[in-house]
Amino acid sequence: MTGQPVLEIRNLDVDYGLGDQAVHAVREVNLTLHRGEVLGLAGESGSGKSTLAYGLTRLLPPPGVISGGEVIYHPPGGEPYDVLGLSDRELRAFRWAETAIVFQGAMNSLNPVHKISTQLTDVIKAHQPNLSAAARTARAREMLRLVGISPDRMESYPHQLSGGMRQRVMIGMALALEPQVVIMDEPTTALDVVMQRQILGQLIELRERLGFSVIFITHDLSLLVEFSDRIAIMYGGRIVEEAPAETLYRDPMHPYSQGLLGSFPALRGPRRELAGIPGSPPDLRAMPTGCSFHPRCPKAFEPCPARLPILGQPDAPTGGGRTVACWLHPARVPVG
Amino acid sequence: MTLSNSAPAPAAGPASGPATEVVLEAVGLTKHFPVRRKLRDLFTREHAAVHAVDDVNLVLRRGHVTALVGESGSGKSTVARLLAQLYPRTGGDILLHGDAVTVKGGRRFRAYARRVQMIFQDPFASLNPVHTVRYHLTRALKIHGNAGRTADDLERALADLLGRVSLTPPERYLEKFPHELSGGQRQRVAIARALGANPEALLADEPVSMLDVSIRLGVLNLLRDLKERLNLAILYITHDIASARYFADETMVMYAGRMVEGGESETVTQNPAHPYTRLLIESAPDPDRISGLTADTGDRGNGEPPSLINPPAGCRFNPRCPNVMPRCTVDLPPRIEIGDRPGHWAACWLYDPATVAAQQPGSAAAATEEAAR
Numbered sequence: 122m123t124g125q126p127v128l129e130i131r132n133l134d135v136d137y138g139l140g141d142q143a144v145h146a147v148r149e150v151n152l153t154l155h156r157g158e159v160l161g162l163a164g165e166s167g168s169g170k171s172t173l174a175y176g177l178t179r180l181l182p183p184p185g186v187i188s189g190g191e192v193i194y195h196p197p198g199g200e201p202y203d204v205l206g207l208s209d210r211e212l213r214a215f216r217w218a219e220t221a222i223v224f225q226g227a228m229n230s231l232n233p234v235h236k237i238s239t240q241l242t243d244v245i246k247a248h249q250p251n252l253s254a255a256a257r258t259a260r261a262r263e264m265l266r267l268v269g270i271s272p273d274r275m276e277s278y279p280h281q282l283s284g285g286m287r288q289r290v291m292i293g294m295a296l297a298l299e300p301q302v303v304i305m306d307e308p309t310t311a312l313d314v315v316m317q318r319q320i321l322g323q324l325i326e327l328r329e330r331l332g333f334s335v336i337f338i339t340h341d342l343s344l345l346v347e348f349s350d351r352i353a354i355m356y357g358g359r360i361v362e363e364a365p366a367e368t369l370y371r372d373p374m375h376p377y378s379q380g381l382l383g384s385f386p387a388l389r390g391p392r393r394e395l396a397g398i399p400g401s402p403p404d405l406r407a408m409p410t411g412c413s414f415h416p417r418c419p420k421a422f423e424p425c426p427a428r429l430p431i432l433g434q435p436d437a438p439t440g441g442g443r444t445v446a447c448w449l450h451p452a453r454v455p456v457g
Numbered sequence: 458m459t460l461s462n463s464a465p466a467p468a469a470g471p472a473s474g475p476a477t478e479v480v481l482e483a484v485g486l487t488k489h490f491p492v493r494r495k496l497r498d499l500f501t502r503e504h505a506a507v508h509a510v511d512d513v514n515l516v517l518r519r520g521h522v523t524a525l526v527g528e529s530g531s532g533k534s535t536v537a538r539l540l541a542q543l544y545p546r547t548g549g550d551i552l553l554h555g556d557a558v559t560v561k562g563g564r565r566f567r568a569y570a571r572r573v574q575m576i577f578q579d580p581f582a583s584l585n586p587v588h589t590v591r592y593h594l595t596r597a598l599k600i601h602g603n604a605g606r607t608a609d610d611l612e613r614a615l616a617d618l619l620g621r622v623s624l625t626p627p628e629r630y631l632e633k634f635p636h637e638l639s640g641g642q643r644q645r646v647a648i649a650r651a652l653g654a655n656p657e658a659l660l661a662d663e664p665v666s667m668l669d670v671s672i673r674l675g676v677l678n679l680l681r682d683l684k685e686r687l688n689l690a691i692l693y694i695t696h697d698i699a700s701a702r703y704f705a706d707e708t709m710v711m712y713a714g715r716m717v718e719g720g721e722s723e724t725v726t727q728n729p730a731h732p733y734t735r736l737l738i739e740s741a742p743d744p745d746r747i748s749g750l751t752a753d754t755g756d757r758g759n760g761e762p763p764s765l766i767n768p769p770a771g772c773r774f775n776p777r778c779p780n781v782m783p784r785c786t787v788d789l790p791p792r793i794e795i796g797d798r799p800g801h802w803a804a805c806w807l808y809d810p811a812t813v814a815a816q817q818p819g820s821a822a823a824a825t826e827e828a829a830r
Contacts, residue, residue: 313529342744385670395703397671399675
């Protein structure tokens with residue numbers, strides 16, 4: 122099932138503001154999401170990972186502007202098209218039916234004055250207007266059952282549900298129209314670890330059953346290593362490394378990925394001294410020249426402050442299926 | 458005793474005293490928050506309350522980090538606030554150097570705060586946005602009488618404080634406003650402010666959970682360094698049990714307002730005894746389990762923490778516990794020594810000699826013998 126691309130991001134640039142004042146939040150991002158795959162997107166706050174997600178669904182609030190690139194969507198058995206070129210009407214049909222988003226702090230994105238049933242059926246009503254009310258309710262109940270909530274809770278208000286249940290309702294809602302791509306922006310950050318594991322386990326199970334692809338955005342790299350197939354690491358608006366999850370965990374190439382992996386204390390194995398990454402994330406208004414990580418990089422050498430490394434396949438024995446943007450591993454085959 | 462104002466003078470230097478000396482101790486600490494009564498309850502006798510913290514015993518030693526781990530709503534932050542005397546407690550005692558202390562405010566509260574300081578979770582909210590770093594630190598120094606007499610003394614004390622939290626050179630940070638600093642720098646300023654009082658105990662309530670992952674370790678390592686250099690007693694409150702293992706000497710696990718397990722961090726995380734601790738550790742993200750992902754099917758205790766207004770009778774974990782026994786729903790389990798390492802205990806009937814005997818009929822005689830002793 123994997124293999125064919127479902128969403129291709131090509132040279133995407135996203136700015137906040139216009140002209141000289143613009144802050145380049147996402148720069149020249151190339152990323153391909155395959156069918157049935159969980160793609161992890163990791164990075165610190167301000168690295169542009171959420172902006173990327175909003176950019177590719179065209180949900181960016183002003184002053185966010187997509188200043189370049191394309192997002193090609195491949196519908197199952199249809200002609201691929203550029204999401205950025207859709208008219209408003211087409212976009213409305215595309216959203217939710219093809220791509221759904223579960224937002225950061227999703228449990229607070231339910232409307233507190235409406236019942237769960239109203240909110241679930243509302244989605245179906247908007248996208249499939251000719252469905253009868255009874256069929257809509259049946260579908261909503263089915264969605265609740267799918268995410269492990271008893272359909273008796275249909276008539277509850279959001280405040281009557283716990284945080285974990287609200288989060289599940291949001292996931293159920295995102296899946297209501299059987300989208301091909303589900304984007305999850307820090308879906309479990311506000312939850313406890315026990316609940317987090319339950320929800321993610323359920324999500325993976327649903328993915329196997331329904332066959333959608335997931336873009337999973339989080340700052341918790343250890344979680345991504347466990348749950349995703351491929352991981353892309355963002356820093357200062359660019360992707361600095363992309364590799365299969367296991368490869369990235371065993372053999373990270375970019376010093377930032379190494380630093381990030383070294384920032385999580387392990388629960389098992391020997392207890393080691395960890396250092397984290399010195400310094401603080403870059404200010405997007407005044408990005409360092411060359412590689413934006415060089416001021417914090419322990420391995421920086423002379424080309425780093427001067428020239429920007431290109432994301433490409435490294436010339437290394439483990440180079441297959443991975444890309445990195447670092448002068449330590451100069452690109453053999455540049456991407457894009 | 459009550460804190461007299463002259464008493465701390467000889468013992469105030471944080472470097473004094475042996476490393477294992479007990480600084481702060483909680484005995485049977487209890488906090489119930491009253492619930493607003495509805496009209497129809499007006500004539501009943503019962504007063505509903507949230508049982509946020511029940512019967513918590515805790516010891517903070519000099520040069521020692523004690524971690525308190527639990528889910529949100531387990532009462533761990535309430536424990537910190539009780540220890541800082543920011544909330545009046547419902548029951549139990551707080552002992553500072555062995556003497557029970559209760560302060561409500563004013564002079565005596567300040568004298569207490571001089572010795573026990575707190576660091577809050579969110580450095581974006583705990584610093585005043587309209588004041589500079591200099592103002593925040595000067596205020597802490599002046600209030601707690603560590604500013605010296607002359608302007609030069611103050612300047613030196615400020616530079617010293619910033620140096621301790623590795624914000625050097627000090628001139629670069631003194632005149633900055635909080636919004637000009639990054640999250641990690643802000644938390645360092647908050648730590649420097651706490652150190653301005655020259656405390657003996659530091660209560661850190663999730664000090665790194667609002668920070669970016671790459672700088673969390675920097676702050677934790679700084680706290681550990683301070684612990685060693687200033688011989689501080691630190692209470693580290695967190696929901697991340699892996700960081701407790703990394704940072705703390707001793708780890709306590711809380712569930713629904715009660716302590717369920719405690720011991721050396723390494724023992725608690727590597728050989729968890731209480732079913733809840735086991736669940737917590739199994740649920741933590743583990744990169745080494747890359748392909749071993751399975752949907753939750755096992756009976757490991759999924760579900761949610763109970764309502765603290767009407768907590769379950771007996772052990773509070775019993776509705777979720779995979780090893781639940783009839784006894785668990787009736788009797789509250791006491792602290793029972795596990796016996797694998799000294800100081801490792803769990804509040805769980807599984808480790809009661811009688812239960813152990815029932816499970817292993819062969820060794821029953823030995824267990825009863827042990828129980829008799």
